[in-house]
Amino acid sequence: MSLIRDLTDEEARAALVLKWGETEPGVLPAWVAEMDYAIAEPITSALRDAVDRGEVxxxxxxxxxxxxxxxxxxxxxxxxxxxxxxxxxxxxxxxxxxxxxxxxxxxxxxxxxxxxxxxxxxxxxxxxxxxxxxxxxxxxxxxxxxxxxxxxxxxxxxxxxxxxxxxxxxxxxxxxxxxxxxxxxxxxxxxxxxxxxxxxxxxxxxxxxxxxxxxxxxxxxxxxxxxxxxxxxxxxxxxxxxxxxxxxxxxxxxxxxxxxxxxxxxxxxxxxxxxxxxxxGDPWLAALVERLDQQRMLLGRLLTENLPQARMRPLEATYMAWLDLRAYGHDDPAEVLLRGGVRVSPGQAYWPGLGGHVRLNIATSPERLTEIVRRMAAALTGGRGGGDDGGASGAPPA
Incomplete structure (x- = not known):
């Protein structure tokens, strides 16, 4: 059994009050640097013990x-x-x-x-x-x-x-x-x-x-x-x-x-x-790095299949991908993607004045990442977008 457990949409909205809580229902959040994974058990256990003994x-x-x-x-x-x-x-x-x-x-x-x-x-x-x-x-x-x-x-x-x-x-x-x-x-x-x-x-x-x-x-x-x-x-x-x-x-x-x-x-x-x-936390961290490596490879395949003109430098660390989407002709692709049902971080937040770039958070489930890229492709290429399914995201059932 993997040590990395994907949060359901409901769990994520309760736990990640910025990333999910500040994102409209029906929109998949792939912006702020938080992961859609349950916290490592040694940490939650230590925190419970601290609260039980009043260490606040x-x-x-x-x-x-x-x-x-x-x-x-x-x-x-x-x-x-x-x-x-x-x-x-x-x-x-x-x-x-x-x-x-x-x-x-x-x-x-x-x-x-x-x-x-x-x-x-x-x-x-x-x-x-x-x-x-x-x-x-x-x-x-x-x-x-x-x-x-x-x-x-x-x-x-x-x-x-x-x-x-x-x-x-x-x-x-x-x-x-x-x-x-x-x-x-x-x-x-x-x-x-x-x-x-x-x-x-x-x-x-x-x-x-x-x-x-x-x-x-x-x-x-x-x-x-x-x-x-x-x-x-x-x-x-x-x-x-x-x-x-x-x-x-x-x-x-x-x-x-x-x-x-x-x-x-x-x-x-x-x-x-x-x-x-x-x-x-070493065992949990090792499992996390393995999961992120899998997500990195999945993202590469998804971009090749759905957004072949997107450019991404090699993702060697972190769970944020820096994407060059200038080939799709939008100066602010983050705004276009938001209308298509995906919230990403606009590139101009990291480089004021630089158009056509976004930062994409891949620390989620494979199903969500697949749906995120599908919606991105639909929004950027003028196809039929997602975001109208009331929040269904391919997450594991509660």
């Missing part, structure tokens, strides 16, 4: 290390062969908050470089931390996601001082190779700059690719942090517990010493869930 107050005032640091260190060693000292793991509310804190505390008050496309909440981080955002577009017509090192070098030469790296990448689904990361590191070091590496999707690298943490490279400890969490891999973003990982004690100490009000919003149940995920 403030979390223990541990600014680094503790049981959360030990749990993540063990997870990183098993999955990434990374030697992470537990006391260099600091709790924070979520990855976006962790990135903001790193910018505020560690980075010079100078422009930050953001490769495009970029996870949509990242677009506001420069503004709220008092920094200019300098975009680094990744060629949309290239077959692979490749950071232009020459352009990165020019941006640092002009005065940028921080690169916001997303590794593995959301929404492009790319896993940076060691060679690619070493090239980025060399440019950063040459200019005395800094890297904040969002590595939330590291546990979701699919077969054929290998995750390398930026901090694992020689010569990065003094200029970088990684921000990680169990939330995406284990489908628990609402519990609010991410981690900032530092490469040296000096960086850790700078982050530990900030005012409490700057980093005080992680939750006690989030800690419980993260510890359970990191210590007991």
């Amino acid at each position: 107050g403030y979390p223990a005032f541990v600014r680094s290390g503790g049981k959360l640091g030990e749990a993540y260190a063990g997870f990183a060693l098993r999955h990434f062969e990374a030697d992470v000292p537990p006391d260099r793991v600091l709790p924070t509310a979520d990855v976006t908050v962790g990135v903001r804190i790193a910018l505020e505390v560690l980075s010079e008050r100078a422009p930050m470089v953001l490769p495009l496309p970029a996870y949509d909440p990242q677009h506001g981080l420069g503004r709220i931390t008092g920094r200019e955002q300098w975009d680094l577009p990744v060629e949309p017509d290239a077959d692979r996601y490749v950071v232009d090192l020459d352009e990165l070098d020019r941006l640092f030469a002009r005065g940028a001082r921080t690169l916001l790296l997303t590794q593995p990448h959301n929404p492009a689904g790319h896993v940076h190779t060691r060679e690619e990361l070493e090239g980025i590191r060399d440019v950063v070091v040459r200019h005395g700059a800094r890297v904040v590496s969002d590595e939330i999707h590291a546990p979701l690298v699919l077969p054929g690719a290998e995750f390398v943490s930026y901090l694992s490279l020689e010569g990065t400890a003094d200029h970088a942090v990684a921000v990680v969490a169990a939330s995406k891999a284990f489908n628990i973003p609402g519990l609010k517990c991410a981690q900032i990982v530092t490469g040296d004690d000096a960086t850790r100490d700078r982050l530990v010493e900030i005012p409490m009000a700057q980093n005080d919003s992680w939750g006690s149940l989030g800690v419980v869930a993260a510890v359970a995920a990191y210590t007991e």
